Every structure is written in structure tokens, then in C-alpha cells.
Amino acid sequence: MKKSVMIWLIALLCLLLTVGAIAGCAAPSGEGGSAGSGDGSDVGTGTGEGDSGSGSGSGGSGGEGPGGSHQHSYGAWSVVVEAGCLSEGEERGVCACGDVQTRPIEPKGHSYGAWSVQTEADCMTEGSRVRACACGDEQYEPIPIGEHSLGPEATCTEDQICTVCLTVMVPAAHQNVVVDVAVEPTCSSAGYTAGEHCKTCGEVLIPQEERERLPHTFNRKYCRGCGAAELDAESTGLIFTPNTDGTCTVTGYGSCNDLVLVIPTYSPEGELVTGIEKNAFLNGSFVGVAFPPSLETIGNYAFAQCRYLKHVYVRDLAAWCGVAIGVDSDMSASPFNYASELWLNDTHITELVIPETVTEIGCRAFASTDIVSVRIHAGVQKIGEYAFASCESLTDIQLDEGLTHLGDGFVFERCKTLKSVTVPGSVTDMGSSTFNFCSELSDVTLQEGIRIVSGFSNCKALSTITIPQSATAIGHGAFSHCAALSEVVVPDGVALIDAHAFNSCDALRRITLGASVTSVGEKAFWRCKALTDIVLPDGVTRIGEEAFSECSALANVTLGKGLRDIGAMAFDKTAITSVTLSDAIRSIGYSAFQSCEKLLTVVIPATNEELVLERDIFYNCTALEHVTLEAYVKEIPSRMFAQCKALTEIALPASVESVRGSAFNDCEALTKADMPGVTLIEVSAFSSCVALVSINMPEVTALGKSAFAGCKLLRSIILPEGLVEIGDGAFSGTNLQWMVIPRSVKTVGEDVFPLKQLSNVYYAGDAASWEAIEMRNGKRILTEMLNYYAQVQPTGEGQYWHYVDGVPTKW
Known part of the structure; x- marks a missing residue:
């Protein structure tokens, strides 16, 4: 019994320990006192504070039963209160038993964004900037004093300053000082001392002082230093011939050996010098010639072969403009045939201004000179041919309103560096060849009033041209060989496009002709390959x-x-x-x-x-x-359609009487020829028409030599009554198998018919008339295959034929 009681007690104790353990894990922290107040008086009484986790209850204190202790497991922490920049947060752990534990979270501290400038710093004061935290807290910071703000760069007269504080950063100064090199004086120009100037502003810093030019050193009236002539010392030894009017003409240089011929105004006998004779200075060795203001004419070849001639001196420019130089296009009359320098007294002229007293500039007056510009004022009405031809340095021409005539041609021909020109409206006729061969001329303005537009042949840079509304004609060769000209509009007033007007304009792709055009001349658009x-x-x-x-x-x-x-x-x-x-x-x-x-x-x-x-x-x-x-x-002329290899049919009007030689020769696709009124077909008219099978020529009277030779598909033919003559080889090379020869035939040439292929000849006459035909060869062979015509079936012997539905048929 005692043993049973002991076992029961042990079991009870184990039960109590188990219950105590369970009760202790379930009690949440801070509630232990309640647990301890249970029915534990038999064992003991306990009290506890919830905060400390102790309590009274069966088997122990503070949540612990008398049977043993419990270990909490809180798992992952969870945030209950987020931490702020400066304030703590809180996180909590919970055990499976329900117990809760908390712990603080450290403050995050401030997190500021990007700086934002509140006040810009400059060269005088600090600036400031601020940045903000998400919590609203702001942090401020000064910006140090900055650099100067530079204004425009310093110039010769203006400082560079700070635009804020106005401090001068770079003082004004000449930035590009250039030394003006000293120039030694010569006999043609003054000299200068050295100097300085600012290239930027142009201010002269050290002025150059002029040095007096040197005197000329003349040798036989020529200064080799500058090319000037000793005009005050007239040449002697020249030959003069009196004129009937009391004047005289220079006819040779006689004993004169001057390097510059200074032709006097008066001869030694006191006669006014007005002319220079033909051939007067032929083969001269002088380098310059000075003309008197009294000169009126220079004869042909006057300066021919003067190979050393370089300078021409005139003492009166207006008088020189009126000198008649030569009588034809030969430049040998002009001193500028070899010379290039024009001098007005002792000054070499490159910028020519025609005097206002001049109304006409003579032929060749300034041809081949080295002038670079010319100004022709409103008083000049006419410029002679070749007046400025071959001035290869001429780049600027000014023609004033009032000019009416640009000579008979060639006025500015071969001015190769001329790029632009304006022709005033007072010029009614531009003359032929006026600007021919001005190869760089690209800008042309033709003002209203001009009637005949011409004279730009071989201007290869000219790409556009506007014809004025006043124009009535595009002259002979006006724009021929203008290789860059691409489009032209001819206004309604123009009636004539003259010969060669746009000849060989390779780039011309479009031409619009006005309604008034009546005539397009010879070769007007010849070889315009882009048109x-x-x-x-x-x-x-x-x-x-x-x-x-x-x-x-x-x-x-x-x-x-x-x-x-x-x-x-x-x-x-x-x-x-x-x-x-x-x-x-x-x-x-x-x-x-x-x-x-x-x-x-x-x-x-x-x-x-x-x-x-x-x-x-x-x-x-x-x-x-x-x-x-x-x-x-009335006739189809020779070779009119020869070698038209795709032509299949031809129908000639009844008015056509003759087809001339080779008119349709080698028309290899021609199958049918209808010639209702033709009486004469000449030599080889249809030769080599290899596809020809049908020929209608009811009125033909004569077939020329080889008229249908080589017509290989021609297998039959009915020659019409009225045919008199058949020429040599008229049907040679054909494949005629049968043919009808009319009674009217009188002569048949040599080798007319293809005898090997021919099997039947139908003759429209009788034996007597056949014998009367003059036939050069083959008559015997033809006779063997001959059939005579008989309208009614004959009863006698022989071969006869008649027509059945238009087809020759043997009886």
C-alpha cells in the first residue's frame, strides 16, 4: 500500500510539475502575479511584479513553477515606431508564449538634399546656399567671394573692366602695331620714312614723312628707271611729208635713234603734224612713242614688227580718242599691237576715265593696254570697233546712259578678266562680237531700251541672261559657245533669232520663244546638246x-x-x-x-x-x-527615205510624177509601194527593199537602172501599159518567177531580169512588136519562155495568155 501511495504521489508531483511549466510559459510578462494567486496554498504563496516577470503561482514565483524555468524565443523584430532624424524609434519581439520584449532604434540623423544658391557671390560680396532635410531641417553655408566678371576685351581705346565692380582689368592699348616700312624714293614716286600704325584701329602712331622723288635719268629720251619719256625734248631726224592742206605727215624715223620717239606737234618747217604714214615705223627698235595732240590718223602697218615697243605716251587724252587708227581689222596700225602701257604725259594710266569732252572713241584707241578699269561718261555716244579689245587686265567697265552705239564689233573682245557689265538702255544696237571671248564674264545686265541683243560669243562663264522686253532681235552669234548658259526666255517682242545665236551652247536645256518670233536663222541652235x-x-x-x-x-x-x-x-x-x-x-x-x-x-x-x-x-x-x-x-527627191529600215508602206499622192535616185534605197521592211501618178522611177529608187512584194505604178513610163534591184521577195510583177524604157538591172537580184511586159516597151537595158528564177514572161504584144524591142541581152532566153497576149483563145500553135480576174493565165 505504501508502495502504491508512493507511486501516486510521484505521479501527482510530475503532474504538478507539468502544469506549472505550462502555466509559466503561457503567462505573459507582467502578468505573473495573477498566475501566482492560484490555488497553491498547499505548496506556498507567491507574489510578483508584472514588469519584472515574477509572480506567484503553483510551483514557483515570477512565472516559474516549482517544476523548473522557461526560455523565451522572440523571433524577428518588428518596427513599432520609426526612428526620426533626432528621435528614437522602437521595435518589438514576441515569444510564442505571448511574452513581448521591446528595444529602442537609434535616431537616423539628418539627410540633406542638393545645395540651392540663395544669393550669388560676386567679386565684392559673399553669397549663400541652403540645403534641406526631409524632416524640414535646413542647413546654410556661405559662398566665398568670386572672381571678377570680365567685360569685352580691351581695345585700342577702351579698357576691359569688371562689369560688377568696374575695376579695370586690362587697360586700353594698341593691340596690333604695324611697322610701316620706309620706302625709298624713285623717279616715278616719292619715298617715305619708316612709321607705325595700329592695324586694328588705324591710328597712326609714328607718321611717315614724305621724301622727295628722284629726278629722271633719261637716255635717248627714255628713263629706264620708270619708263617715263622726256616729252619736253622732241625727237629730231624724223621724216615729214607735206600735205596739200598745209599740214604734214610723218613718213619715217629717218636718222632718229631715240628710244622714245617724241613726235613733235610741228615739223621743222612749221607744218602741223596730223598723220603717220602707212609703214612709217615698220620694224622699229624703239621702246616708246609719244604722240602730239594734233595727230588725226595712223596708217596701216605703221607700227608693224615693232617688237620692242612697250610704252605709248599721249599728251591729250581727248585728242587721242579721236585718232583714226588703220582702215581694216589689222592691229598692225596700232602702237598697242606690241605696247601695253598707256601713259598720260608722265603718268602710267591703269584706271582710265574718258574726258567729258569726248563724244566718240575711235577704233583700237585703247586695245591691248593694261588698264584695269574704264569709265565712259554719258557724253560718249559711239565706241569704235576693237577700242578696248584684248585688255586682259580690264575688270571694271562703267558705261553711262547716253551711249548709243557699240561699234561694228569687237569693242571689248577678249577682255579675259572682265566679270560683270551693265549695258545701258540707250544702246539700241549692241553690235556683233562686242564681248566675244570674255571668258570670265558671268554677270550681264541688259537694260530696257536695247533692241538688238548680241556680242557674247564664247563667254564661257555666262550661265544666265535676261533679254529685255524692248528687244526685237537676238543678233548673229549673240550667245554662241556660251558653254554654261542653261536657260533663256526670249520675250514676245523679239521677231528674229539670227544665225548662230545660240550655236554650241552645250548646257542649254530650255529655250522659250516669244509669240512674235518669225524666223530662226542658220545654226541658231546648232549642237545645243542638252536641249x-x-x-x-x-x-x-x-x-x-x-x-x-x-x-x-x-x-x-x-x-x-x-x-x-x-x-x-x-x-x-x-x-x-x-x-x-x-x-x-x-x-x-x-x-x-x-x-x-x-x-x-x-x-x-x-x-x-x-x-x-x-x-x-x-x-x-x-x-x-x-x-x-x-x-x-511633184517629185520624191533622191534618197529622201533611203535607209528608213522600219518603213513598211508608202503611199504617194497622185501629184507625184517622179521618184528620184535611191529615194527608197535599203528600206528593208518596205512591203508595199503605191505610186498612182508616178511616170519616172530613177536609178536604184527601190533597190535593196528586200521585203517589197507589192508595187502599184500604173502611169510609169521609165524605170531607171537598178530601180528594184535586190528586192528579194518580189516574185511577180505586172508592168503597166505605157512603160517605154526599162533600165539596166532594174529587177536584178529579185526572185521574179513571172512578169507582164507591156506592148509599149521600146528598150530594155542590160541584165534587167533574173533569168535563172524567171519561168514565164507574159508579153502584151505580138511577135513582131517583141522583135522590135531593143534589148541588150537575154532576149533569146526570154523568148523561150515568152507568152503572147490573146484576148480570145487562139486556134493556132504558140504560147498565149490572157487575164483571169486580173491574173495572167495561159490559154
């Missing part, structure tokens, strides 16, 4: 020879309703695709459309008057397929 289109107004009546010849890109051509005459080779070797003429057409010159290899169709309508055609008009138009010819034409 693709042209519309000829209805007022155009004439197109000259070769007007558009070799315009290789010209594909679209509109011919006006008033066009009457097309000159020879007018459109040859172009890319034209169709030709449609009006009923006004009266003549077409030879080779007008020759070798237009893209030409497809031709339409020539009916006309009231005869249309005169010349040879080779459509020769070698290899793509020509269709021709409509309805005009009143």
Missing part, C-alpha cells in the same frame, strides 16, 4: 539651215501652223520622235531630218501650193515606221 524640247510659235515661218542640227537630246519639237520653209539639215541628228507639219509648208531643204534615228512618224498634210522637197530629207531615219504624205508634191 530636249522646243516649241516654235505659229508665227515662225522659216527655220534656217542647220538651225537645230546635232541637238542630240532634242526629242520633242512642236512646229507652228505658220511654218513655210525648213532649211537644209535643220533637224538632222536630233532625237525627234515625230514630225507633223501644217498645210502652210512650202519647202523642206536637203537632209532636214537626216539621221533622226528615233523618228517614228511623219505627217505632211495636203497643201494648196506645191511643196518643194530636196534630197536626203529623211535619209537614215532607221526607226521611221509610218509616213503620211498628202501634200501637193
Whole structure:
């Protein structure tokens, strides 16, 4: 029993220990006292403070039972209160038993953003800047005093200052001082001492002082130092010949050996010197010549072969403008044929100003000089030919209003450095060749009033031109060989495009002709290789020879309703695709459309008057397929359609009486030829028309030599009654198997028929008339295959034939 009681007690004790342990883990911290107040009086009484975790209860104090102790496991901490910049936060851990433990979180401290400038610093005061924390706290910091703010750079007269404090940073000073080198005096110009100036502002810092020029050193009236002439000492020994009017002419230099010929105003006999004779100074060895103001004429070749001549001295520029130099285009009359320097007394002139008293500038007056500019005032009305030709240094020309005539040509020809010119409206006729070969001329202004525009041939830099509304004609060769000219509009007032006007303008791609144009001259647009289109107004009546010849890109051509005459080779070797003429057409010159290899169709309508055609008009138009010819034409000229290899049919109007030699030669696609009124077909007219199978020529009286030779597909032919003569080889090279020879035939040439292929000859006459035919060869062979015509079936022997439905048939 005791043993059982002991076992029970032990079990009870274990139970109590277990319950105590369970009760201690479940009690949350701070609630131990409540646990201790249970029914534990048998064991003991306990008290505890919740904060300390102690308490009374069965088996122990402070949450611990008498059976043993419990270890809390709080797991992960969780934030209950976030920490601030300066304040603590709190985090808590909870045990599975429900016990809770807390601990503080350290303050984060401030986290400031980017600085923001409140006040800019300058060269005089500090600035400040601030940055803020997310909590609202702000931090301030000073910005140190800064650098100076520089204004514009210092100049010769202005300081560079600080724009804030106005402190001078860089004082004003001359930044680019240039030394003006001393210049030694010469006989032609004064000298100067050395000096200085500021290149930037131009201020003279050390002025140069002028030094007196040196005297000339003359040797035989020539100063080798500068080229001046001793004009006060006239040459002696010259030969003078009296004139009938009391004046005299210089005819040679006689015994004079001066390097500069100073021609006097008066001869030793007191006669006024007015002329220089032809050949007067031929082969002269002098270097300069000075002319008197009394001079009026200089004869041809007066200065020919004067190879050393360099200087020309005039004492009166106005008088020199009136001197007549030579009588033809030969420059040998002019002293400037070799000389280039023009001197007015002792000054070498490069900037020429024509005196206001001058009304006319003579021929060759300043040709080939080294002038760089010329001013021609309003009083000058006329400039002679070649007046300024070959002035290769001339870059500036000023022509005032009032000038009316630019000579007969060549006034400014070959001024190779001239780039721009304005021609006043008072110039009604510009003259031919005025600016020819001015290779750098690119800017041309033609003012209103000009009527005849001309004179710009071979201006290769000229790309645009505006023709004034006042113009009535584009003159001969006006813009020929202007390689850069690309587009031209001809205004409505222009009636004439003269010969060669735009010849060889390689870049010309567009030309617009005004409604008033009536005539386009010879070679007006020859070899304009970029031109693709042209519309000829209805007022155009004439197109000259070769007007558009070799315009290789010209594909679209509109011919006006008033066009009457097309000159020879007018459109040859172009890319034209169709030709449609009006009923006004009266003549077409030879080779007008020759070798237009893209030409497809031709339409020539009916006309009231005869249309005169010349040879080779459509020769070698290899793509020509269709021709409509309805005009009143009497003949098809030689080779008119020769080598038109795509032409398949031809129908000639009844007015055509003759087809000339080789007219359709080598038309290899031609199958049919209808010639209702033709009486004469000349030599080789249809030779080598290898596809020809049908020929209608009811009125023909004569067939020329080789007329149809080589027409390989021609297997039969009915020659019409009325045919009298058949020329040599007319049908040689054909494949004729049968043919009808009319009774009217009188002569047959040599080798006319292909005897090997021919099997039947139908003769429209009888044996007697056959024997009467004059035939050079083959008559015996033909006789063997001959059939005589019999309208009614004959009863006798022999070979006879008649027509059955138009086909010759043997009886």
C-alpha cells in the first residue's frame, strides 16, 4: 500500500510539475502575479511584479513553477515606431508564449538634399546656399567671394573692366602695331620714312614723312628707271611729208635713234603734224612713242614688227580718242599691237576715265593696254570697233546712259578678266562680237531700251541672261559657245533669232520663244546638246539651215501652223520622235531630218501650193515606221527615205510624177509601194527593199537602172501599159518567177531580169512588136519562155495568155 501511495504521489508531483511549466510559459510578462494567486496554498504563496516577470503561482514565483524555468524565443523584430532624424524609434519581439520584449532604434540623423544658391557671390560680396532635410531641417553655408566678371576685351581705346565692380582689368592699348616700312624714293614716286600704325584701329602712331622723288635719268629720251619719256625734248631726224592742206605727215624715223620717239606737234618747217604714214615705223627698235595732240590718223602697218615697243605716251587724252587708227581689222596700225602701257604725259594710266569732252572713241584707241578699269561718261555716244579689245587686265567697265552705239564689233573682245557689265538702255544696237571671248564674264545686265541683243560669243562663264522686253532681235552669234548658259526666255517682242545665236551652247536645256518670233536663222541652235524640247510659235515661218542640227537630246519639237520653209539639215541628228507639219509648208531643204534615228512618224498634210522637197530629207531615219504624205508634191527627191529600215508602206499622192535616185534605197521592211501618178522611177529608187512584194505604178513610163534591184521577195510583177524604157538591172537580184511586159516597151537595158528564177514572161504584144524591142541581152532566153497576149483563145500553135480576174493565165 505504501508502495502504491508512493507511486501516486510521484505521479501527482510530475503532474504538478507539468502544469506549472505550462502555466509559466503561457503567462505573459507582467502578468505573473495573477498566475501566482492560484490555488497553491498547499505548496506556498507567491507574489510578483508584472514588469519584472515574477509572480506567484503553483510551483514557483515570477512565472516559474516549482517544476523548473522557461526560455523565451522572440523571433524577428518588428518596427513599432520609426526612428526620426533626432528621435528614437522602437521595435518589438514576441515569444510564442505571448511574452513581448521591446528595444529602442537609434535616431537616423539628418539627410540633406542638393545645395540651392540663395544669393550669388560676386567679386565684392559673399553669397549663400541652403540645403534641406526631409524632416524640414535646413542647413546654410556661405559662398566665398568670386572672381571678377570680365567685360569685352580691351581695345585700342577702351579698357576691359569688371562689369560688377568696374575695376579695370586690362587697360586700353594698341593691340596690333604695324611697322610701316620706309620706302625709298624713285623717279616715278616719292619715298617715305619708316612709321607705325595700329592695324586694328588705324591710328597712326609714328607718321611717315614724305621724301622727295628722284629726278629722271633719261637716255635717248627714255628713263629706264620708270619708263617715263622726256616729252619736253622732241625727237629730231624724223621724216615729214607735206600735205596739200598745209599740214604734214610723218613718213619715217629717218636718222632718229631715240628710244622714245617724241613726235613733235610741228615739223621743222612749221607744218602741223596730223598723220603717220602707212609703214612709217615698220620694224622699229624703239621702246616708246609719244604722240602730239594734233595727230588725226595712223596708217596701216605703221607700227608693224615693232617688237620692242612697250610704252605709248599721249599728251591729250581727248585728242587721242579721236585718232583714226588703220582702215581694216589689222592691229598692225596700232602702237598697242606690241605696247601695253598707256601713259598720260608722265603718268602710267591703269584706271582710265574718258574726258567729258569726248563724244566718240575711235577704233583700237585703247586695245591691248593694261588698264584695269574704264569709265565712259554719258557724253560718249559711239565706241569704235576693237577700242578696248584684248585688255586682259580690264575688270571694271562703267558705261553711262547716253551711249548709243557699240561699234561694228569687237569693242571689248577678249577682255579675259572682265566679270560683270551693265549695258545701258540707250544702246539700241549692241553690235556683233562686242564681248566675244570674255571668258570670265558671268554677270550681264541688259537694260530696257536695247533692241538688238548680241556680242557674247564664247563667254564661257555666262550661265544666265535676261533679254529685255524692248528687244526685237537676238543678233548673229549673240550667245554662241556660251558653254554654261542653261536657260533663256526670249520675250514676245523679239521677231528674229539670227544665225548662230545660240550655236554650241552645250548646257542649254530650255529655250522659250516669244509669240512674235518669225524666223530662226542658220545654226541658231546648232549642237545645243542638252536641249530636249522646243516649241516654235505659229508665227515662225522659216527655220534656217542647220538651225537645230546635232541637238542630240532634242526629242520633242512642236512646229507652228505658220511654218513655210525648213532649211537644209535643220533637224538632222536630233532625237525627234515625230514630225507633223501644217498645210502652210512650202519647202523642206536637203537632209532636214537626216539621221533622226528615233523618228517614228511623219505627217505632211495636203497643201494648196506645191511643196518643194530636196534630197536626203529623211535619209537614215532607221526607226521611221509610218509616213503620211498628202501634200501637193511633184517629185520624191533622191534618197529622201533611203535607209528608213522600219518603213513598211508608202503611199504617194497622185501629184507625184517622179521618184528620184535611191529615194527608197535599203528600206528593208518596205512591203508595199503605191505610186498612182508616178511616170519616172530613177536609178536604184527601190533597190535593196528586200521585203517589197507589192508595187502599184500604173502611169510609169521609165524605170531607171537598178530601180528594184535586190528586192528579194518580189516574185511577180505586172508592168503597166505605157512603160517605154526599162533600165539596166532594174529587177536584178529579185526572185521574179513571172512578169507582164507591156506592148509599149521600146528598150530594155542590160541584165534587167533574173533569168535563172524567171519561168514565164507574159508579153502584151505580138511577135513582131517583141522583135522590135531593143534589148541588150537575154532576149533569146526570154523568148523561150515568152507568152503572147490573146484576148480570145487562139486556134493556132504558140504560147498565149490572157487575164483571169486580173491574173495572167495561159490559154
